[in-house]
Amino acid sequence: MTNSIAEIEDAACIFIIGSNTSACHPLIARRVFRAKEKGAKLIVADPRNIQLSLFADVAVNQRLGSDVALLNGMMHLILKNGWEAKEYIANRTEGFEELRESLEAYTPERVRKITGVSPGDLERMSELYGTRKPGALLYAMGITQHSTGVDNVKAICNLAMLTGNVGVASGGVNPLRGQNNVQGACDMGGLPNVFTGYQPVTSPEANAKFSQAWDRPLSDKPGLTIPDMVKAIDAGKLKALYVVGENPKLSDPDMNHLRHAMKKLDLLIVQDIFLSETAQGADVVLAAAATAEKEGTFTNTERRCLRLNKAVEPAGGSLPDWEIICRLATAMGYPLNYDNPKEIFQEISGLTPSYAGMSYDRLGLDGIQWPCPAADHPGTRFLHKDKFTRGLGKLHVVQYQDPAELPDAEYPYFLTTGRMFAHYHTGTMTRVSPALDREQPTGYVEINAADAGRLSVREGDMLVISSLRGRIEAPAKITPAVLPGNLFLPIHFGENPTNVLTNSEALDPLAKIPEFKVGKARVEKLVP
Amino acid sequence: MYKLVPSVCSYCGTGCGVLFEVLDGRILGTLPLKTHPVNEGKLCIKGWNLHEYVNSFMRLQAPRVRINGRLHQVTWDRAIQFAADRLKKVIAEHGPDSVGVLASAKITNEENYLLQKFARAAVGTNNVDHCARL
Numbered sequence: 001m002t003n004s005i006a007e008i009e010d011a012a013c014i015f016i017i018g019s020n021t022s023a024c025h026p027l028i029a030r031r032v033f034r035a036k037e038k039g040a041k042l043i044v045a046d047p048r049n050i051q052l053s054l055f056a057d058v059a060v061n062q063r064l065g066s067d068v069a070l071l072n073g074m075m076h077l078i079l080k081n082g083w084e085a086k087e088y089i090a091n092r093t094e095g096f097e098e099l100r101e102s103l104e105a106y107t108p109e110r111v112r113k114i115t116g117v118s119p120g121d122l123e124r125m126s127e128l129y130g131t132r133k134p135g136a137l138l139y140a141m142g143i144t145q146h147s148t149g150v151d152n153v154k155a156i157c158n159l160a161m162l163t164g165n166v167g168v169a170s171g172g173v174n175p176l177r178g179q180n181n182v183q184g185a186c187d188m189g190g191l192p193n194v195f196t197g198y199q200p201v202t203s204p205e206a207n208a209k210f211s212q213a214w215d216r217p218l219s220d221k222p223g224l225t226i227p228d229m230v231k232a233i234d235a236g237k238l239k240a241l242y243v244v245g246e247n248p249k250l251s252d253p254d255m256n257h258l259r260h261a262m263k264k265l266d267l268l269i270v271q272d273i274f275l276s277e278t279a280q281g282a283d284v285v286l287a288a289a290a291t292a293e294k295e296g297t298f299t300n301t302e303r304r305c306l307r308l309n310k311a312v313e314p315a316g317g318s319l320p321d322w323e324i325i326c327r328l329a330t331a332m333g334y335p336l337n338y339d340n341p342k343e344i345f346q347e348i349s350g351l352t353p354s355y356a357g358m359s360y361d362r363l364g365l366d367g368i369q370w371p372c373p374a375a376d377h378p379g380t381r382f383l384h385k386d387k388f389t390r391g392l393g394k395l396h397v398v399q400y401q402d403p404a405e406l407p408d409a410e411y412p413y414f415l416t417t418g419r420m421f422a423h424y425h426t427g428t429m430t431r432v433s434p435a436l437d438r439e440q441p442t443g444y445v446e447i448n449a450a451d452a453g454r455l456s457v458r459e460g461d462m463l464v465i466s467s468l469r470g471r472i473e474a475p476a477k478i479t480p481a482v483l484p485g486n487l488f489l490p491i492h493f494g495e496n497p498t499n500v501l502t503n504s505e506a507l508d509p510l511a512k513i514p515e516f517k518v519g520k521a522r523v524e525k526l527v528p
Numbered sequence: 529m530y531k532l533v534p535s536v537c538s539y540c541g542t543g544c545g546v547l548f549e550v551l552d553g554r555i556l557g558t559l560p561l562k563t564h565p566v567n568e569g570k571l572c573i574k575g576w577n578l579h580e581y582v583n584s585f586m587r588l589q590a591p592r593v594r595i596n597g598r599l600h601q602v603t604w605d606r607a608i609q610f611a612a613d614r615l616k617k618v619i620a621e622h623g624p625d626s627v628g629v630l631a632s633a634k635i636t637n638e639e640n641y642l643l644q645k646f647a648r649a650a651v652g653t654n655n656v657d658h659c660a661r662l
Contacts, residue, residue, distance in 0.1 A: 005542065005566055026572035027542050145661075177541030179633035181640070182660050188640035190631030190658040196641060201654050214649040219624075223647075223654030226661065229628045238628050238655070240618040242611075244643060245632030251662045267614045274586055284611045285599060287588035288635075291538045292548055292555060292579065296636025298536050300543025300566065308636065311533035311548040312555055315582070316589025319604065321639040325646050327604070331612035334650035336642065344638040365534055365545065366565050422573055424539050433580035439573060513661035 001302045003172035003382040009034035010170040013132035017045040018142020022052050023421040025176045043125045049481045058125045064414045065403030065518040066115040071155035073111030074126040076103045083130030085164025093161050095395035102397040134171035145516040147404045149508040154396040161393045167384035177301040184299035192223035197352035225512040233261040240267040249277040250426035253514040254504030255497055256470050274428045288321050289314035296341045306367035403518040404506030411520035413487050417498045420490045427492035443493035444477040450484040462526035470500040539574040555579040624652035631658040
């Protein structure tokens, strides 16, 4: 997030697109409700009717995968009506003329054809976001998990910059991160192309700095992303995989392809707190301690680095992940010796400018938001205050493109995937929790009453959902949350694994994120 | 002995402050931290039940190694040596870029830091990624 969670409640307008915030980030949704109480206007754009749609001043259901057209259509109207932040555009951005020209084609009528959103609704949402400042823009995987994910994010940034909403309190571009430490994993260099703090492995200075600190010459060739690793396994080039705290058999697109590829590995090491679907196929399973059983830090979605404290001893003979990694590295001939996570954190802050001013003592209970470059720096509530990281904010021309799959005669439905309020990712943690399992014990497929009627399907009937990749079964949940012609599947359940259906070929060319949010599918009643 | 231990919820990226209620070395419950800047004394249904997965009987208790097709519990020394020997063999035969490491959005910063250090310095590859995209 460019801005902070607490700032949301002081926004004058909140635009939520591709985030089911009240189900997936309830304590962020709380700030949205608080903002509403203080008089903010709420715009919700989501292909489903989510809970927040009910509270919105304008709620629209854009067709799955049509976000760029919707956002460009809003910008078209903002410029047409002169609602853009002219001074901000002149002083803080570049590329405006090219963007303006590219937006001319996104007339309300053309946008209606692509997205299904009426010109009246488009006008109202453009006016609210264009005229009520500051405007906070919130999004999540509904924007990113597309073959055009990077384009979607660029269109969002264009909209926020055109209206002068980046670099101001209670405004900003705010991706809500799904997993507890996904921000931290990125910050810490858990990516193939960067060291900590996004220092590129290809940069001679960064490479020299880390080579010296770690006492080894380091490769300056960017590594493989997960989808490319799967391809490399299939091609026999990647022979060993060490998986920590992940369950790719359920989280990666195209499960059958992955299962097939993983059999080709010479060695699979899995480190986890449960014997997950992936761990069951491993050669070595390393038993890890849970978060309540160790010290360390997480960095949340607003860049706040927070300390965990050890509450109890690790279960059975499990060990904290940091200790396991140290033991494995030492056995490999690269000794890693730390007495505690605090020592590791000191090494991190020494090598990472955005964390340089942080220490366990300073973090306390409230944590500190990066960038925090010095020990007397208070941390940063919102980014890009007076200038962008690159100087001027770049407005990118982004054209609408169809998703990789659109419904056809054989697969007439749109299929999308997402989360439920009681569960988390592949369900390994929440489904063993008695209270959460009681709340939502099974998966389902959401289907509109019109489609259910045509198929003679009643609530709870088993349906067979198939795509070009495979087929799964799930009980029907008849709901107006999905529009006619759309199906929704939650991702948490190994017994109806959505990643049998989803497409591992449709990736964003830059971010390599799979298109989990749009696919074509067929649905039939299961005949026993 | 009863104690309250402040920590952070691990169920999403919001980062709510929690208090673990601990009695005699077992977590009894999870409470919201009233003074925390993120959640100000509130939690969602997942947060209130955060301790339940920690206490689950399904938790792995010891490392396991596949012997003759089946996973068997072994000592830590044996599991680590087995993993290290096999990794070294793969590196010797196919080079460091034949190894991939999946870091995690569910473990700590310190652990992610060590994992990429492990991949880049101990193995010698930049093949390290995590499920930010998934």
